[in-house]
Amino acid sequence: MDWGDVPSWALVVVSSCALVLAALAARWSYRAFLTASAAATRADEARREAGERQQARLVAAWPISERETFQKAIERGVVGAAIRNASPMPIYNVEIVYRDEGAAWSAVRHLHMVAPSDEPQIFAGFDEETTTGTPVPERINKDGSVKLVPSAEMRVEISFADTLGRRWRRDDSGVLDVAS
Incomplete structure (x- = not known):
């Protein structure tokens, strides 16, 4: 198939769909990053709290x-x-x-x-x-x-x-x- 035979409006639709999917994928990736970052922060705080509590326990x-x-x-x-x-x-x-x-x-x-x-x-x-x-x-x-x-x-x-x-x-x- 030659791209020259495809109507220009079809190329615009395909390109637009690709951009929307790329934007959604970027958004999902960003949310996953934020979730992982928040989990890492909570884990760091829990480790710090445990370390601080260690002296007090004794x-x-x-x-x-x-x-x-x-x-x-x-x-x-x-x-x-x-x-x-x-x-x-x-x-x-x-x-x-x-x-x-x-x-x-x-x-x-x-x-x-x-x-x-x-x-x-x-x-x-x-x-x-x-x-x-x-x-x-x-x-x-x-x-x-x-x-x-x-x-x-x-x-x-x-x-x-x-x-x-x-x-x-x-x-x-x-x-x-x-x-x-």
Whole structure:
């Protein structure tokens, strides 16, 4: 077949159809590229999040309770907690929150830094305390003062910043989350 025998309008139709198909193929390719790019971005963010969470996973706090080791602090009624930073990097702007719900009492201890260590570090005392609500009646002493539970029975939570400055919080049940 000689292209000279084909009417010019037919060549225009065939050429137009080819251009439309090429445009559609380009659009589909672009959408596939955007989808793949978005998936790669989400995967990168997930890897970064996992890396950031790795340090935070290795930090924990709990109320002091080993009577033999901490006898003096417990006898004096000092509130205390053990912190274990098993990560290879220090944590910063640490805040330990103690709670005794039955006494309607809470206290906070602020620490600038907790260095990495294979052993827990003990921190006793607090920087500020608050009383909210009304204590349970059986927790009120005859003189009107409120009887706190021993340190080992208190609820303890910790919040801190990792080496990248991201703030984390581990609640009194041990659940780790990004702090807001």
